[in-house]
Amino acid sequence: MKNLLIKLFFLLIPVLVNALTFKVATYNVENLFDTQFSGNEYVEYIPNGRYGWNKYIYTKKIDNISKVICDLKAEIIALEEIESKQALLDLRDALKRKGLFYRYFAIADRKNSTVKVALLSKFRIKKTKEIKVSYGRKYRNILEVWLDIDHKPLVVFVNHWKSKSAGESERIKYAKALKRRILSLPKNIPFIILGDFNSNYNENVTFLKNKKLNNTNGKTGINDILKTTVKGRMVTINDVKKDCLLLYNLWLELPLSERYSYIYHGEKDSIDNIILSCGLFDAKGIEYIKNSFNVFKPNYLFKNAQIFRWQRAGGYGKFSGKGYSDHLPVFAYFSTKNTHIKFKKIKEITYPKISIDNLYSQSTLNKPVTISKIAVIYKDRSGVVIKKLQQRAIYIYKHNKIFKKGYFYNIIVNKIENYKGNLEIISIKDATRLEKIKDIKSYYLHYKKGMDLSNKKYINEVLYKLTGIYKKGYLYYNGNKKIRVYSKIKNFYIQNYKKITIRYARIVSYKNEPEVVLYYSYMIKR
Helix, strand or coil: CHHHHHHHHHHHHHHHHHCCEEEEEEEEEEEECCCCCCCCCCHHHCCCCCCCCCHHHHHHHHHHHHHHHHHHCCCEEEEEEECCHHHHHHHHHHHHHCCCCCCEEEECCCCCCCCEEEEEECCEEEEEEEECCCCCCCCCCEEEEEEEECCEEEEEEEEECCCCCCCHHHHHHHHHHHHHHHHCCCCCCCEEEEEECCCCCCHHHHCCCCCCCCCCCCCCHHHHHCCCEECCEECCHHHHHHCCCCCEEHHHHCCHHHCCCEEECCEEECCEEEEECHHHCCCCCCEECCCCCEECCCHHHEECCEECCCCEHHHCCCECCCCCCCECCEEEEEECCCCCCCCCCCCCCCCCECCHHHHHCCCCCCCCEEEEEEEEEEECCCEEEEECCCCCEEEEECCCCCCCCCEEEEEEEEEEEEECCEEEEEEEEEEEEEEECCCHHHHCEECCCCCCCCCHHHCCCEEEEEEEEEECCEEEECCCEEEEEEECCCCCCCCCCEEEEEEEEEEEEECCEEEEEECCHHHEEC
16 A cells, blocks of 8 residues: 555656646647558548658657657646547547656547548546537647646637638637637636637738638637737737636737738738637636747758748658647646746837838848838849838848739848849848738839939839830930840740730849849730
8 A cells, every 4th residue: 555655646746746837838740640541531541542642751750749848847738639549549648758748648549531630638627518610621639628727727729710711701600619618607617718710810910911811701700709909909918817708819929020920921810729718817726928939940940031831841741850830839838826937028129110211221131120111012033122112122032922013111131232233122130011002103214204224222112114215235216315125934935026015023133234034924025
């Protein structure tokens, strides 16, 4: 009996030691499938199929993901895109071999969905429940887990809402199912809602311009149904303390430039969320440690300024065994009582604001600078042109995946360079998309009689509707004035002495001489 008590004591030590302060995280691991054929797999993950999903590659995927989780060191971690209980247990075993043991686990596998949500915990799981969103196979169940932490209850809801291949009405179904369950909980019980919502913390703003997504007249699941907004603004901690029907989204604790865990076509998104109830702010049980929320982003999770996702050869071929996930983990700290640990609020790093004209007066930048509300007015295969009214235009080399033509942006510039007479921005630290440009043509260079396009001040401008006579590589306009025309259009040919119109093209410097560059056939009328 004595030996049994000693063994039980040592089994409880990890829980007791970690009970006061603990970390909760969520991580979409990007398609962790097992190697058993079930018939529900995505075609790429059919075992021993043409994309090379086999035991060796599966082991590599497990090893890569387990490295991230081991470095993250969370006591509780929610996982998204787990195919099966077997995949979850294999991951758990890999973590144990690396010295991180999660004694308790749960998975929402009562429904035959392709991928599922799960949870690993060092704390005892008292009970679990699956919240059914809809009977359709495409709707994944939400996992509800009741935890016992130092004899205090904590409820965790693990989510993976429908992707943005569908409109917001699909995600509202998840929000409504979750809301119904939340309203049935005991009053003021502390709960955490987390996972991949496929919704930004401010989805009610970011989806408005997208007609495909906004099929709900501006109403969103994460903001309007779960109530993370009130009176048109984001809910604060003080709001939650006054009204337990409101919920607090932890993304608000980070600077704007740091609010992302996912990058899609250059756009930084905050679709992995941790959302808290009033019961985590009432000083009666488990408490959230303020300002402890952050994104886990060690250098190895990035490659070429992008998240180093799970790789396939050429992006479409066989799996290479390299990479991790297309998401970054996010995490926060909690405590079972008031502790001495305090997290300082992360301050927004600010950089001096300058104009584009100011950039032309500098040869290099000693530190990053901010350019506010610039218009992206041109885009080609290599980059974009940005401009402010009454100022010069400038070209941003590469980074074209970050920008969408026809929108305003705030950007932080890292580096500029003079390339063959063209001043270019060659490194961007951050870019935040703003509203759509109402009249983009007002930013173009409209030719006026007497204008001399050989003036260097027009380099990088977007020329609009210039008509003249083409002769031996030059466009002659306004009598004897001329400008060189260079084309990157395949099979480009214009007959000499033919009247043409440059509809829309960029002016660049070549051998210290301005020229018009044509990338696409629609840029010219012959």
